[in-house]
Amino acid sequence: MFYPSMLHFKKSSNGMLQTFSVCFAFAIYQNYIPSHGVAFFIAKSMDFSTAFDQQYFGIFNANNSSNHIFAVEIDTLLNSELRDIDANHIGIDIDSVISSESHTAGYYDNKSEGMLLWIDYDGESTQINVTMSLLHMSKPERPLISTISNLSTVIPEVAYIGFSSGATRTRHYILGWSFGMNKPAPAIDIASLPKLPHFGPKPRSNVPEIVLPIATGVLVSSIGLVIFLAWRRNKKYAELVEDWEKEFGPHRFSYKDLYCATQGFKTENLLGVGGFGRVYKGWLLKPKVEIAVKRVSHESKQGMKEFVAEVVSLGQIQNRNIVHLLGYCRRKGELFLVYEYMPNGSLEKYLHNKEHRPILSWPQRFRIIKGIASGLLYLHEEWHKVVIHRDIKASNILLDSEMNARLGDFGLARLYDHGIDQQTTHVVGTIGYLAPELGCTRKPTPLTDVFSFGIFILEVVCGQRPIMEIAQDKQLMLVDWVLQHYQNGTITDTVDVALRGDGYDVDEVSLALHVGLLCSHPFKDARPPMRQVLQFLDGGALSLELTPTHRNFEMLTLMQNEGFDPYILSYPSTMTGHGSISDLGN
Template sequence: MHSLVQLAADYNNARSPDRSYRPIYPAIIMSMLLLLNLIFSPVVLILAALALAQDEFLFSGFAGANITVDGVATVTPNGLIDLTNAQESLKGHAIYPAPLPFRESPNGTVKSFSVSFVFAIYPNYRPSQGMAFFIAKSKDFSSALPTQYLGVFNTVNQGNSSNHIFAVELDTVNNRDLLDIDANHVGININSIVSNKSNTAGFYDDKTGSFNTLNLTSAQGLQLWIDYEMQSTRINVTMSPLSMGKPARPLVSAIYDLSTVIQEEAYLGFGSSAGKDGSRHYILGWSFGMNRPAPAIDTSKLPRLPRFGPKPRSKVLEMVLPVATAAFVLTVGIAVFLLVRRHRRYAELREDWEVEFGPHRFPYKDLYYATQGFKNKNLLGVGGFGRVYKGVLQTSKLEIAVKKVSHESKQGMKEFVAEIVSIGRLQHRNLVRLLGYCRRRGELFLVYEHMPNGSLDKYLFHGDDNKLQPTLNWTQRFQIIRGVASGLLYLHEEWEKIIIHRDVKASNVLLDGEMNARLGDFGLARLYDHGIDPHSTHVVGTIGYLAPELACTGKVTPLTDVFAFGIFVLEVVCGQRPIKQDIREKQPMLVDRVVEHWNNGSLIDTVDIKLHGDYDVDEAYLALKLGLLCSHPFMDARPTMRQVMQYLDGDRITPELSPMDTNFDILATMRNQGFDPYVMSYPCSTGSHGAASILSGGR
């Protein structure tokens, strides 16, 4: 049997397009296989041959090779794969024709594998769109975009786990909307055009350890290796020029279990979308190994690349060119000088801390055009932290919300930095995503994803005389309460640091297109490491949402957010603001009115009358009890946000509150003492700051 397997391997090697394998005459092979077929099972012969064929392959050029190409991709007469063929706005793919088994069994883990290939990208009059190597569940990429996304994804499926696509991108465009690091980088992508990890193209010198940049669009052959190790689930991507071997240190390295991505059988290939640049993407050689290194590619046997650049110039052109160049340089210099002087007033500010903490930075020009010059017709709202404008990015057509803040605002630079550092790295379905920022003289800009349905307070407090906003039904309200609770739990316990929002209220809760709640406006947020006792020297927030203990200690904790969340729950259920401005009102504080109904046994009468009785009584009763429990005047009596989620999910029974031990009368006394619509002073003999100013503001 061993001789039989070896024979099958020799036959497979003889069919390989790599000329380094010694050819064996097919007639002899077939005669020996027919003879052995009389002794051994034909099934065993076929399986043995297929197993060897699927373990590895090597192409030193592609002339006559069994490779599937589609779109504008072609195989040139001398054996190059040309993915885009200098076409514009079209895509091309080159795929190994048969799927390869990446698992021992359907539920098994993905085996170790290694890929190596040699490529070259020829730019044209615009920057090239780049290319990608992929391992995918299908070789049908008809739905991929022809002008971008490397010919692999589209705007609909991009980011979906159902794609089952692992890719390594060679990206030569800096697309800010896709979080690209530069216009010359290599990235590891999982089911998405947005890279999980990326680095500028280049290699690390084995002797000195220094990093050397490589230009992806140099029209020179470059070699790239992709190695996946099953046990450690480590992905290494390494590259180098053809003149040297594989460097010891990889360019990009990431830990990711590809068993969640690559299916039992998958296709290997390359893709590119030409965009409007007319560039060319060549593959010169390709090898693959399963549970072994990819076979070495003999670069001396690779097909020759076409000549790059214009044809030799005439003597006349060589004489005229220096004069024309000098005139051109002089003209450009004058134009640049005039443009710099004209646009100097739009210069942006950059400081050292932005390199370490700042998320993606937008050019001011992009924001200016997106908001049509920050015109009032695009104004979404005005709050204590600035004015918010709606905009549409010209390149990606992405709708954004741009918050424009003055340096002289009450919050100022300190809160601006806090918001960038905190929300810029948060990823949660119930938090507004910060896309980036910009700074220029006297102005700050924060760029968020646009929430088409605006802030929650417009739906709760529009009044019967204003029908511009529909009344939220009970199901929507309960989902909003649960969504904000989930977001606060993530901030308090589930992120790498503890984030205390310090301004939870209805006007800072935004609604997306499906009326899902997104907590935003992190201008007052504070960050702490887990296990560190937080402290603060200033009381900030909004009147009506401030925990009583802040008056004396000035110390913010997650429980101060819980207090504000309790007030928020009451205003969502009752449809009323936390404080009534009517001086004739006996109980101006919403929580006091709810407590009074609780003591009278008429708690359910506090539910918003605009619901006209159409609500779930049990859920409303639960929400009202939870609002009172979270806004308890004594912080030790409040639940954590994890307990709140357990109450809302029915995994935990809410404790009963009796009229005798609520102690909410203490809270009423504290709130009504020295009340002012905008500023409240809390006297405290134990503090060093005397009175604290309370800042009110929202989006």
């Protein structure tokens, strides 16, 4: 209930809140079940449509915050969530149902005579005093609560005052009240107050009349609660399942299992963020295994059935240099890819975020290069289908507990039968790793993977990104830079500075750089297949004659002018703070 007119609480000269005083007589009658109390408030508006009842007194909401509300609550029920001190207290609430100051009520009496409460605010000292007494007593000299709080930022220039209660099982009575601005609240004439109603025992028991409605209400509420919880649970874990997915059987995970494994996709379990979504660390209970869950948007250029079929097929790949794709899950608007977890994270972090990671030695780097070469050979030639990865880069190379390299993130991969010509498709991938012919042919082939692998080799040996920032607004392709040094006879000057002085094998480093240049040749017919690449890396004879025609002059500009998809025209998301979307480890 409101006083109908707004009151002016601030001085127009300085905007400071004026001194005010409130006094009111009240009484609280509780029934058999304790309930919440009553509150006096000052607010800027009469609109409390977003407020809740019961412990929120009809003026606050579940966010425990409000807008320009000062209240003094007289609470008769303990609510630990709102930090109540007990079940019989006075509290000062400033823009929140959680009291900034509270104190146990100071008087107890069995008589139904009511009580008096004074609220005094000093505009100069900003002191708030709350004082309480029995109805027929004078105002005590010592307040129940005394605190300092500047209400100038809470109470607006003009505001409403009133009383409110959210209780449903307690009767609250405001018998009379008075208000004073820049003066004490006028004394209330106790004799003129209305009489309180009498509530005494009845001749016959009214227990059935009380218990039956309560029991009925509890039963109906319980049934409704069960139905609501069941509906919310089903909605929370709802999945999108179509008939054609039954054939994929064990490769499909339930969303509930993935939700529990990642603790509800908590931020603390986030491994990486990129253009296609987020990757979270998780722990499956059955079977007990660590996983990485890639959460992507539920969209595909091809049909979803074909896409899932490819995902399941890729899940059959078993190779020590390839991250195992365990399966998938679908919801409306979302797709989840489940991989085995790689504890040492992505290679990209070891190459380009060295302040947070140990330096990789040359033997480790060379073993990584050979491991990925072996994995690509398996994908291109040794599995029953040809798999083109289409996104080979350092951030998609994961390291297991023994620092062995695994090729991961098959979100862009495509597969087809041996001997079948791949159909025209959209060009996707990461700029800097893309073969030049893709701009014209738009056909990914094993040799486009070879090109990306060549750039990857140079990245690992040189510790540089595929597109080097040599000056402000000036870029140089890494392959061009290495080729210049090769032609000048200074190719070892391109080796990562972190390796210099570490006693690395010069012959192996030179071999790796030569293989990287050969694989990244702009003409695809000049690139070796992965079987020959692995032979070179294992010490096979390598004859490399490179001319200036090998150089990728203005390759970045060429790609941008040849109709590449927008996704590839932004450098990998590893330049952001969270790392690449492909991170399946720390």
